[in-house]
Amino acid sequence: MRRLKTKPFPYYVGLHSLEELVTREHRVCVMNILGSESRKVTPVSHEYSGGNIVAGVQYGRRGTLETKIGNIPVYRSIREVMEKGITFDMGVVYIPPLGVCKAVSELVTHNEALKRIVIVTEKVPARDSRNIRALCQEAGVDVIGANCLGMANAWDRVRIGGSLGGDHPEETLVKGSIAIHSNSGNFTTTMAEYLRTAGFGISTAVSSGKDVYIHFALPEFLYAAQNDPRTKAVVIYVEPGGYYEKMALDWIKDRVFGFTKPIIACVTGRWKKNITRACGHAGALSGGGDDAEGKERWFDDYFGVDVFDPKTCKVSKRGVRVSSIQYIPDAVKAVFEKIDEKPDFPSTGDLSLKLWLGDTMVKVPPALDLPIVLAPAPYDRQIVEVNKQVGAHYLRQNMACKSGASRMNPETQVSELHGKTVLDLSRRTLEENLYFALAKVMPEKSDIPTLNLILNLFMKIDERRMNLIDVGRANGCTPNAYLASQIALVGDKELLAKSRGHARFIIDLIREFMLDEHTKTFPPELDAYVQEHLLRSEPSRKTDVSELLFKEVKKSKKSCVALKVCQHIIDLAEERGLEIRDTYEFLLATIAVCVLWNPMLEKRISRQLVEDSVTYFYLMSRIVAYSVVDREHNPHWKKLVDQKLSNLNHSFTENAFKVLFGRVPTPSDLLELQTLLGLTITNGPGTLSAKGAKESVSARNDISMAFVGFLANTGRAHGGNGYEAIAFLVEQFKDAVLPDPGDPDHGVDLQQMANRAARAYGAYKKQAQEVEDGAVKPIPCINHPVFRGNKINVDPREQFVSGMLAEKGVYNAFWEFYRHLVKELYAEGVTKNVFCVNVDAVLSVITLKLVWKDLQAGRINLRQVQELAFTLFLFGRTVGASAEIADHRDRGLDMDCRTPESELSYVL
């Protein structure tokens, strides 16, 4: 095979000295510059290296990559870069593996001035790697990588390729006399860091990669290091696989090229001897003699001394092998003494065990016990600062069609909120589910009374506000419309804003003074801080409700740091004869922080959510309070909403029932209500209601307006579809004598009724099909696009709920009718198979059953029943919307729900 050869090598090497490998004079073009990795790494490299990246390529796209020292222009191809008259001599490749060879070909084809290519990409096929070698050998181009982090020159402060030295290369890549060649990118930086502690800096560092082929391998590296006046010694990190090191050492011994500088070599990977599949570096898989032990022997023979022992520090002038990278600093020191050289700068520490953080829960034996030490700067300051942070953090991203809260399981078609199915949620109360929607875990038993207290408190409204609702109703508004009008006016009212401020204050206090539930005494600095920022001499406004909260907080024995802090503040205020500013809001915030503290510590929820939680509780309560159907005739209404302390300790679900149905619920009523609400909590982020909420957050509205977004996106087709099913059922049962649909001995022949309905529908269908457009109105709430096609079809959600209620002895005549109906439709030949009764039917039959007696007695009319069905949907969905809003506020971006122009179309 004919090819270029550069003496002393039997192949092409375009480098004489390491000094020339990477300099500030080199001009760089980065391929796939806007890819996820390059987008982060390239600006740091560019800024560190004095702006040496002259262009980038992103196939098919033009643009720029912003950096602190100016933007890098981005073109669609190398040809375009060349046409712009931009010259460069270094190529960096971040292209995904199967495109790497083509990218190299493009670089080599279009740029004759090219000197070197750094391939950062991992998992390049061996076939492409050998083709790259052949291409570049022919073109006279050096290749570094693939699967590497490139190279850096600490003297000139320049790095080309990947991210050696991380985000702050100047921290680690300190000027000095050691050249590094490493099979591991991470170890290149780590070894530089270790060397720095012992007083040694770097001349040039090369991350060679460890694929099957290493294109810039040890022979050419050592040759160039010998010719580099800055380099006094070489540190190398080696893994099994390949004979590169043997070649280099043999050539030195055979005087193919002269090499007189010491080498400190670390070989690891003895364990890889017997594995047949690579783990970690693709090329770190040995064949016969190139396993770790073989490589250790090559070096030991070359050095003429055994592996480095830190006790004896025996080395030769040629260097020494170390068994792990931790011995590199000591070995380099010993070698430098041997060759009569001094370290580059004073030592900055050592590599001994230094514990940055440790628990206080477990006492370890003295031999294992380590003190916590101060981390080096700037990490010491970061530790103090970060320790104050609390709660989950999310990466901001476009959340337009995404949700971290809900999803529809595509296999089961059952929706889930925070990983729990709506079926599971239908076993829980409204207050539990609302808490779950926010906290992502169910409340502890001891939190439930607190939740009820705060939710019931917020039902206390100024009744004059109901006038607006009456106007809406009179104008034919649907429930979502009149509720939205009220909620929109909530804005970010003082009560909510102040509660948020207090929640923030409490959390800050806890983290700033490093308090936890074991804290027994509070520091005087805390007292002084509280007095300055929270206490005052003017009396606070007091109401029965605030007095009640005050007593609740004061007497609570719950083990929660937020509560302890607030109790301490109350004591402090009393002791000093002062008042807490905005006491009511302070107490609300205390309660909210307290109930959500643990999920926040567990990083389940963000701090923002905890601060906002009073708002969510408030809005949920208000939606319930404003939903009263016929308040004039509701005997419970006044007590629920007046400013007195009645009803506060009841279950919020029970109070919600009273608002809607005007009676005290039986256990079976409550069970059915919570089943119904649970089932409607979510149907995934693609639903209109979820989208409405998310879009409103995306427009950076207050939380209350995000609820309006959700409400505005419900309607007769979404949430109000119970209208049709209820009308259908009422029509079917209009002549039946059914005093109690919950009594299984009702005496009505439901099968016969269903048969009648099936025949009537069959006749209607036939007639409708005969007319020209043939549109047939379906029977509501039967059949489902997913649960169809079998001889007998079942909606598993309906089946689950039916089983659950049957277990509790709850019967529903309307439901039974529906089940007969689907069978009769099939028996009468109206349908080709037995349709399922779908989950929407469940909502309608439960609603109708709950109001049947009132409807029969004329205490409520059909329209009110239909509004009620819609309102019940809204109650359930408010819980889901709360989760969706909180999630989008945590993760989303401003305007992320906007549809890009490219995805829009104009319809004629």
Place this chain on the structure above:
Amino acid sequence: MQLSGLRYGSKLLQLVEFPVADFIDGSATNQEIQQFLEKHRKLVVKPAFYGGVGKKGKAGLVRIVSTLQEALQAKRELFFAQHTYGNKTVTANGVTMEAFVPSDLEVYFSISSSSEFRGPVFTITPWGGVDIEALPPEKKAVVEIDPFIGINAFEITNALTDTGCPEAFISALVQHLPKLWELYDGYGLTTIELNPIRVMRKGNQLLPVACDVKASFDQDNPAWKRIGLPDALFQTETTAFEADINELRTYQGQSDVLEMNPNGSIIPFMFGGGANSAATETLGEAAIFSSDFGGNPPYEKIYEISRITFEHWYDKASMLLLIGGKANNTDIYVTFKGVFDALRDHASKAGWKPLYVVIGRGGPNVVKGMFYAKDILDRLRFPYKVFGHDTSMILTLEYAKRLDEWWRAEGASAYRNELETQVRA
């Protein structure tokens, strides 16, 4: 990913029409074996293994038979034969019975990657049928291949001439051997070895016939998928844990695992190829697996990796170790968030069981990542020790091992008792 033997190797060679010895597999009836014997007079019976298994001849697992009785006896003995090579023991999954090819010449031929030449080479000797390493240099030739041209006929001729191949055989070999480059280059192979190739007489002509094949495939080159080999062939090389993690494999790496000791006690999350090599070596038997989760994995991926890992090992392990050097590009906060969110979620599902957590790491957002871990571990009441990049990675590993030994021996049970006492109080 490797294969050996004619059962699947023949499929490979047929792609380039390279002649292969006739063979039947273990499912052949007595009548079929008898007929096969009558046609070829002698059969070579070998156990069939999944994956790449060498040194079968040396282990006495290759039998030459000439009667049905001998063939059945060999089948019985070899059908589930166990074979140990290196530190691995494999069990056969049937046998192949290959036609014995009478020949005066056995050739060894392979194509592989050479670090010496930084490219592909072929190795050839007319003294085949033995270990290639055992042959003196003058009896074998190693020839560099230009990847854009492939194997030239003249290179085969010269190599065979130089190594003493009788002239009569050269022409037949030159006709067929260059085809193997097409196979090697076109189907994502990293090695192919034919040993022996026996040159048989067919009428007036000589025909080289492959009597055994070994091949390994490049996991990073999807071209091998076009061959249509059964999935099970490579699945047996991976454990259930590895297979689950492999589902997440992308070109960015970030999810390499190798199960080392399912009875180990430490779940080691290693970040970076160097950490993988050094940490696996230092931890030895204590490590349940070896891993490389470096390369800045996104949150979703590291969460999923961690979820799978805890599902497999949470119950068995006593320590969770996160180890790596000072990261260049990996966002420590994102990776730690993934790991500890998954730990929290798994612990709340699987029940409380205190793992001792040791961390040694540096890099972008390291403090934020460490505090993320700390907050969750405090809530979970899992003890922990966290070291920065100013501590030697190896010292951290050695310390973790000692801590784990104590934790398993007495620490964990004492801690449990203490907590139970507190709860009762």
